[in-house]
Amino acid sequence: MKRVVKVVGKKYEELNVEKAIQLAIDYQLFSEHSELSCTEIGDGNLNYVFRITDINTDESIIIKQALPYAKVVGESWPLTLKRAKIEAEALKEHGKYVPKIVPKVLGTDTSLAITILEDLSHLTVAREGLINGENYPKLAADIGEYLAKTLFYTSDFALHPFDKKKLVVQFSNPELCKITEDLVFTDPFFDSETNNIEPELQSIVEALWANKKTKLEVAKLKRTFLTKADALLHGDLHTGSIFVSQKETKVFDPEFAFYGPIGFDIGQFIANLIMQVLTREREQRELLTLQIEQTWLAFTTTFSELWKKDSVDNYSYIEDYEVEVLREVLSDTLGFAGCEIIRRVIGLAQVKDLESIQDSEKRIKIKKQALEIGELLILNRLKFGSIHSVTNLVRGAVE
Ligand SMILES: Nc1ncnc2c1ncn2[C@@H]1O[C@H](COP(=O)(O)OP(=O)(O)O)[C@@H](O)[C@H]1O
Numbered sequence: 001m002k003r004v005v006k007v008v009g010k011k012y013e014e015l016n017v018e019k020a021i022q023l024a025i026d027y028q029l030f031s032e033h034s035e036l037s038c039t040e041i042g043d044g045n046l047n048y049v050f051r052i053t054d055i056n057t058d059e060s061i062i063i064k065q066a067l068p069y070a071k072v073v074g075e076s077w078p079l080t081l082k083r084a085k086i087e088a089e090a091l092k093e094h095g096k097y098v099p100k101i102v103p104k105v106l107g108t109d110t111s112l113a114i115t116i117l118e119d120l121s122h123l124t125v126a127r128e129g130l131i132n133g134e135n136y137p138k139l140a141a142d143i144g145e146y147l148a149k150t151l152f153y154t155s156d157f158a159l160h161p162f163d164k165k166k167l168v169v170q171f172s173n174p175e176l177c178k179i180t181e182d183l184v185f186t187d188p189f190f191d192s193e194t195n196n197i198e199p200e201l202q203s204i205v206e207a208l209w210a211n212k213k214t215k216l217e218v219a220k221l222k223r224t225f226l227t228k229a230d231a232l233l234h235g236d237l238h239t240g241s242i243f244v245s246q247k248e249t250k251v252f253d254p255e256f257a258f259y260g261p262i263g264f265d266i267g268q269f270i271a272n273l274i275m276q277v278l279t280r281e282r283e284q285r286e287l288l289t290l291q292i293e294q295t296w297l298a299f300t301t302t303f304s305e306l307w308k309k310d311s312v313d314n315y316s317y318i319e320d321y322e323v324e325v326l327r328e329v330l331s332d333t334l335g336f337a338g339c340e341i342i343r344r345v346i347g348l349a350q351v352k353d354l355e356s357i358q359d360s361e362k363r364i365k366i367k368k369q370a371l372e373i374g375e376l377l378i379l380n381r382l383k384f385g386s387i388h389s390v391t392n393l394v395r396g397a398v399e
């Protein structure tokens with residue numbers, strides 16, 4: 001029988017499959033006579049993920065462990081273990097508002113930087129499924145609802161100011177924010193060591209670095225990210241942080257959670273959909289482009305319902321206030337989406353959607369389109385009046 005565990009006091013050590021099995025036994029996560037097997041399945045940039053299965057019953061759980069460094073780089077990049085606690089707490093906080101879209105936390109062990117999670121292996125990581133040409137009819141509506149509910153209910157629109165500020169302190173996440181500040185908002189816009197630029201893109205990238213207008217707009221977006229403590233964000237909402245099937249959607253891996261601008265999560269998700277659109281053959285593009293529109297529609301529709309139903313802000317009834325808030329969220333969303341696209345093309349953490357394209361001519365062409373769209377989103381974010389003008393830009397770029 002699985003139990004809910006919360007342990008503090010052990011000394012930190014890195015797990016391996018044997019130690020992970022031993023922990024599952026110590027925590028009594030399975031029944032006494034279980035025969036356990038374990039595989040490390042982590043494919044992310046930062047952590048270990050162990051899947052432990054009772055081979056007789058097929059019952060399984062996930063043990064995720066933070067390492068004291070960024071796995072993608074190695075021990076030369078130390079990283080706080082506190083991120084495991086932040087991740088578990090963010091899952092619990094967001095789970096209050098969208099329980100069907102957030103994985104269940106079965107336990108935590110702060111000293112080992114461990115989170116025990118329900119096993120979602122019956123689902124597919126959205127990035128992988130999309131790369132394989134799948135379409136997920138519920139993805140946009142579910143993510144729109146997830147965004148609206150988690151962002152609205154953790155904001156000043158829904159919370160007493162004391163409760164909100166308590167959460168701001170609880171979710172202070174400086175080291176993980178610094179990664180985003182560097183890898184999303186700074187390094188790709190300078191000649192930084194962390195960048196990874198294909199030679200055929202060098203001249204375009206140099207033009208990007210030399211464009212003072214773009215730099216000014218990215219500086220403003222970075223400042224917004226640094227200072228606008230709107231709501232408890234997921235903080236890294238790309239398609240690799242979402243499990244999907246035709247029926248279900250689950251958002252996982254919120255270790256970058258912190259109080260930031262509402263448009264950041266929306267922008268990262270939309271950016272990753274845009275990159276996927278660019279990689280698809282003509283007949284497969286439109287379905288996914290429509291998902292961008294549906295995400296925004298689902299987000300705004302639900303956000304407006306919550307605004308009318310549950311806002312505690314004295315000003316919420318003032319005509320046009322909500323419209324103006326959503327207009328600002330849209331322009332932030334588009335600017336952040338532009339930065340996310342650019343960093344995924346030339347920065348440290350690139351995406352399989354683009355990297356797995358074997359035909360180098362095709363890959364370079366798509367990367368150029370992505371850089372162009374990213375820059376246009378950043379520069380024109382205040383001018384796009386609707387999500388349709390954005391999707392039309394994407395449609396036009398791949399014609
Ligand atoms: N609850 C889960 N159930 C099943 N597999 C999971 C679960 N959580 C993570 N994984 C697997 O582990 C991989 C890495 O997990 P992730 O949380 O993204 O780690 P990181 O923080 O290192 O990016 C995921 O892509 C997924 O394949």
Ligand SMILES: CSC[C@H]1O[C@H](OP(=O)(O)O)[C@H](O)[C@@H]1O
Binds near residue numbers: 046072348
């Ligand atoms: C050195 S961290 C790089 C990159 O990795 C994170 O993604 P994930 O944990 O899902 O692999 C995040 O996007 C960071 O920017």
